[in-house]
Amino acid sequence: GAGVSQSPSNKVTEKGKDVELRCDPISGHTALYWYRQSLGQGLEFLIYFQGNSAPDKSGLPSDRFSAERTGGSVSTLTIQRTQQEDSAVYLCASSFRLNSPYGYTFGSGTRLTVV
Amino acid sequence: GQQLNQSPQSMFIQEGEDVSMNCTSSSIFNTWLWYKQDPGEGPVLLIALYKAGELTSNGRLTAQFGITRKDSFLNISASIPSDVGIYFCAALLDGGSQGNLIFGKGTKLSVKP
Numbered sequence: 001g002a003g004v005s006q007s008p009s010n011k012v013t014e015k016g017k018d019v020e021l022r023c024d025p026i027s028g029h030t031a032l033y034w035y036r037q038s039l040g041q042g043l044e045f046l047i048y049f050q051g052n053s054a055p056d057k058s059g060l061p062s063d064r065f066s067a068e069r070t071g072g073s074v075s076t077l078t079i080q081r082t083q084q085e086d087s088a089v090y091l092c093a094s095s096f097r098l099n100s101p102y103g104y105t106f107g108s109g110t111r112l113t114v115v
Numbered sequence: 116g117q118q119l120n121q122s123p124q125s126m127f128i129q130e131g132e133d134v135s136m137n138c139t140s141s142s143i144f145n146t147w148l149w150y151k152q153d154p155g156e157g158p159v160l161l162i163a164l165y166k167a168g169e170l171t172s173n174g175r176l177t178a179q180f181g182i183t184r185k186d187s188f189l190n191i192s193a194s195i196p197s198d199v200g201i202y203f204c205a206a207l208l209d210g211g212s213q214g215n216l217i218f219g220k221g222t223k224l225s226v227k228p
Contacts, residue, residue, distance in 0.1 A: 041220075103150075
């Protein structure tokens with residue numbers, strides 16, 4: 001697509017429920033990144049994919065968080081048994097390749113609210 | 116690990132004022148980038164810098180790649196209300212556990228009440 005698309009744009013869920021966040025990167029971009037941003041704060045790195053592979057999952061906050069990417073395109077970030085501290089904006093970005101000197105293109109994010 | 120120290124953390128602007136912010140590190144980088152995030156949106160690339168000492172402008176924005184390759188500066192001249200938002204510096208790693216870019220914690224620009 002023309003840009004990075006994230007869905008849903010907003011999600012309200014009850015504590016303890018599982019949620020799935022989706023990211024559709026720019027067509028042809030091989031690298032994909034997930035970040036978390038608490039209200040008005042900085043970008044907390046979660047995980048990146050090169051193709052379908054995630055070489056380092058240590059940025060995920062807990063074992064309730066998982067991510068996958070299939071077909072070198074769409075990625076989903078899953079949060080199991082959501083907690084109130086999971087409330088944040090989850091941003092996805094993509095780049096043509098790792099180490100691209102042109103930086104990332106970000107989506108508009110999914111605002112997650114756990115009540 | 117490598118990190119970027121961005122300052123100031125926040126600032127208030129009055130229309131017409133010039134604004135300056137910077138990003139420093141103890142590590143050397145070969146590429147510096149500046150992003151702006153509007154409320155409710157993802158960050159958008161403003162300026163990319165690829166050479167030590169380079170000075171690049173984009174309208175009222177001017178950014179510099181420090182000669183030591185350990186810092187970068189962003190200046191906004193004659194600020195207008197739509198300049199409010201969060202500005203992030205970023206630097207390109209070769210490899211690293213975060214893919215390739217590391218980000219500063221951001222400078223939040225708000226309008227003076």
